[in-house]
Amino acid sequence: MSLALATLIYEWRRYLAAVIALAFSGLLILAQVGMFTGIVQAATATIDRSRAEIMVLPAKSESLINSGSNGLPRRLAPEMYLHPEVVQVASLDGSGGRWMNTPEAGEKQVTQWIQLDIVDPIPGAVTLPVDYPEEVRIALLEPFAAVIDRSAQARLGVTLNDKATINGKTVTIRAFLDGYPSINQPSVVVSRDTLRLLGMADVGEKVGPLMVQIKDPARAIQVRNDLNAVADGRYRAWTRQELAQANEGALMKEQIIGIMLGFSVFLGFLIGVGITSQTLRGAIMANIKEFASLRALGVSMGALRLIVLELSFWVGIVGLAATAVFTFLVSLLAKSAGLPMGFPIGWVIGVAILLLVISLASGLMSLGVLKKSQPADLLR
Amino acid sequence: MTSAPHRDDAIRATGLSKRFKTGRSYIEVLKSVDFDARHGDLTMVMGPSGSGKSTLVACLSGLLRPDEGQVQALDQDLWGLRTGKIDRFRLDHCGFIFQGFNLFSALTAVEQVTTVLKHTGLSKREARDRAVVSLEEVGLGHRLNQRPSELSGGEKQRVAIARALAKAPRLLFADEPTSALDGENGQIVIKLLQRAAKEHGAAVICVTHDPRLEAYADRIIHIEDGAILDDRRVTSGAHPAPHSHLIEA
Numbered sequence: 001m002s003l004a005l006a007t008l009i010y011e012w013r014r015y016l017a018a019v020i021a022l023a024f025s026g027l028l029i030l031a032q033v034g035m036f037t038g039i040v041q042a043a044t045a046t047i048d049r050s051r052a053e054i055m056v057l058p059a060k061s062e063s064l065i066n067s068g069s070n071g072l073p074r075r076l077a078p079e080m081y082l083h084p085e086v087v088q089v090a091s092l093d094g095s096g097g098r099w100m101n102t103p104e105a106g107e108k109q110v111t112q113w114i115q116l117d118i119v120d121p122i123p124g125a126v127t128l129p130v131d132y133p134e135e136v137r138i139a140l141l142e143p144f145a146a147v148i149d150r151s152a153q154a155r156l157g158v159t160l161n162d163k164a165t166i167n168g169k170t171v172t173i174r175a176f177l178d179g180y181p182s183i184n185q186p187s188v189v190v191s192r193d194t195l196r197l198l199g200m201a202d203v204g205e206k207v208g209p210l211m212v213q214i215k216d217p218a219r220a221i222q223v224r225n226d227l228n229a230v231a232d233g234r235y236r237a238w239t240r241q242e243l244a245q246a247n248e249g250a251l252m253k254e255q256i257i258g259i260m261l262g263f264s265v266f267l268g269f270l271i272g273v274g275i276t277s278q279t280l281r282g283a284i285m286a287n288i289k290e291f292a293s294l295r296a297l298g299v300s301m302g303a304l305r306l307i308v309l310e311l312s313f314w315v316g317i318v319g320l321a322a323t324a325v326f327t328f329l330v331s332l333l334a335k336s337a338g339l340p341m342g343f344p345i346g347w348v349i350g351v352a353i354l355l356l357v358i359s360l361a362s363g364l365m366s367l368g369v370l371k372k373s374q375p376a377d378l379l380r
Numbered sequence: 381m382t383s384a385p386h387r388d389d390a391i392r393a394t395g396l397s398k399r400f401k402t403g404r405s406y407i408e409v410l411k412s413v414d415f416d417a418r419h420g421d422l423t424m425v426m427g428p429s430g431s432g433k434s435t436l437v438a439c440l441s442g443l444l445r446p447d448e449g450q451v452q453a454l455d456q457d458l459w460g461l462r463t464g465k466i467d468r469f470r471l472d473h474c475g476f477i478f479q480g481f482n483l484f485s486a487l488t489a490v491e492q493v494t495t496v497l498k499h500t501g502l503s504k505r506e507a508r509d510r511a512v513v514s515l516e517e518v519g520l521g522h523r524l525n526q527r528p529s530e531l532s533g534g535e536k537q538r539v540a541i542a543r544a545l546a547k548a549p550r551l552l553f554a555d556e557p558t559s560a561l562d563g564e565n566g567q568i569v570i571k572l573l574q575r576a577a578k579e580h581g582a583a584v585i586c587v588t589h590d591p592r593l594e595a596y597a598d599r600i601i602h603i604e605d606g607a608i609l610d611d612r613r614v615t616s617g618a619h620p621a622p623h624s625h626l627i628e629a
């Protein structure tokens with residue numbers, strides 16, 4: 001085992017402050033990213049878990065987030081079937097609405113803006129998420145039936161078989177979903193027919209994004225290319241993964257979120273470098289005589305610097321592990337509070353690199369202390 | 381005050397001077413000292429506190445640049461070398477034993493030794509083998525995997541000696557190596573130094589206050605107030621030379 005690693009393990013208490021500082025720097029960023037991604041994933045969960053390998057959006061849309069209202073001509077849907085591999089096409093529908101529960105005596109009146117999502121409760125429908133239980137599907141066949149995530153009951157002020165109104169029309173909660181929690185606006189799912197009965201369906205010339213199921217999911221990229229080749233500026237086809245990433249990216253690009261994250265990165269860097277470099281300095285000072293004895297025996301200053309940098313690298317690795325543990329615990333906590341988090345791999349890698357940069361920068365900053373390792377001082 | 385050149389000379393210093401600034405004045409710690417030491421000899425440097433013993437050793441070993449004078453070490457002009465080359469010289473040829481043991485608390489006895497050996501370009505395996513041999517030589521074959529916190533003071537100093545000797549240095553410098561130890565452990569340590577001189581032919585230069593160690597010396601040099609007062613050979617020398625010469629009084 002190398003000197004750096006052995007020292008880190010044996011004197012781990014000395015490095016605890018640095019490790020925790022790194023972990024909090026990482027957590028500061030990842031928790032926010034996790035939350036924002038969680039919001040996006042919750043908002044698009046119904047699509048992400050559908051059978052639609054391909055989504056067709058208006059040509060200028062860059063994601064589903066804040067992309068404005070429906071913009072595809074209605075006649076586009078049948079045109080998709082011209083591609084021999086397309087099996088099913090359905091338009092995405094739904095909108096925002098005002099929710100009011102019907103409180104019984106002693107209950108609170110809840111008025112709340114909700115996101116209304118639709119599915120087609122037909123076995124194998126492209127809009128029907130694959131993880132919907134059969135009883136949910138059957139429940140949605142009933143006119144004016146609505147389902148919500150189990151965790152949204154309190155916020156929406158309803159339980160099973162309770163009635164509530166959406167934009168003044170009455171619906172009944174007929175089943176619960178699991179795994180569809182939402183952080184900001186609660187989402188309520190109804191069937192396409194119910195949406196029409198509520199008077200909220202798209203009836204004009206324009207419809208929402210198209211969900212497209214194809215024969216072989218593995219050929220999604222090819223089919224997407226085929227569709228785009230004949231789009232002629234009228235639409236753009238995306239693979240589902242592509243769109244999911246674009247959705248996550250779109251939120252991060254929101255100015256205020258970008259500023260928050262940028263500030264967190266900056267703060268994390270400052271705090272991380274500040275504490276880690278001080279910790280490393282202290283650790284080097286504590287071993288300065290030992291380092292000096294190595295100098296006396298002819299070990300070069302360069303070699304000692306490498307030892308310090310190696311040490312800072314390992315501190316970074318341990319800090320990374322601590323970040324993973326902290327972030328995992330926070331995400332568990334958040335999940336249990338109905339706030340699922342998502343961690344895009346790009347951000348996770350970015351934070352990992354940031355932490356290693358912080359620890360190596362700290363190592364570089366503490367190299368100066370090595371000058372105090374004067375072997376002549378050992379001769380007195 | 382030095383002897384004539386000798387074929388066993390390991391180190392030969394001439395006109396070494398060293399001043400330190402204290403406040404506004406300078407104190408002259410070494411006053412044009414001439415010094416030599418031979419392979420196979422345990423050369424002891426004795427003298428009152430503050431007389432410049434440690435400073436002399438630092439100048440001889442490439443740790444502290446003298447203000448004036450020259451050091452010929454193993455036929456090289458030590459202070460004529462570039463800094464990096466001096467490091468390399470120490471790595472290749474010098475061992476050090478200090479009053480404090482200066483062992484890394486995180487490392488086991490073997491690791492203390494291999495950490496240095498690794499820098500000499502030995503492979504991990506070779507370094508470990510050499511470290512074990514070296515530790516066995518100082519009688520710590522049964523303490524290979526102990527950390528300093530689990531070793532006695534004498535054992536710690538023996539680890540430090542093993543660390544210094546594992547490189548098979550031609551020059552071995554020791555500054556008060558026994559002063560933190562009791563008499564018995566002091567004896568063990570001085571015998572190890574003596575063996576380094578006798579069996580490995582190193583030039584051992586040992587600074588000490590302890591009159592009990594005199595019995596192990598081949599040569600005793602007294603230094604006082606930065607100048608050599610007395611230099612006497614107490615044995616006939618490890619390598620009795622045919623042209624045995626007289627030491628200047």
Ligand SMILES: Nc1ncnc2c1ncn2[C@@H]1O[C@H](COP(=O)(O)OP(=O)(O)OP(=O)(O)O)[C@@H](O)[C@H]1O
Pocket residue numbers: 379380400401402409427428429430431432433434435436
């Ligand atoms: N770096 C330094 N700066 C200033 N003065 C120093 C320095 N190093 C040594 N001295 C002074 O030089 C003198 C000789 O020091 P040195 O350490 O060589 O003595 P010594 O003979 O080894 O003494 P001791 O037996 O107490 O170890 C002392 O008066 C000391 O105060």
Ligand SMILES: [Mg+2]
Pocket residue numbers: 379380433434435555
């Ligand atoms: Mg001294």
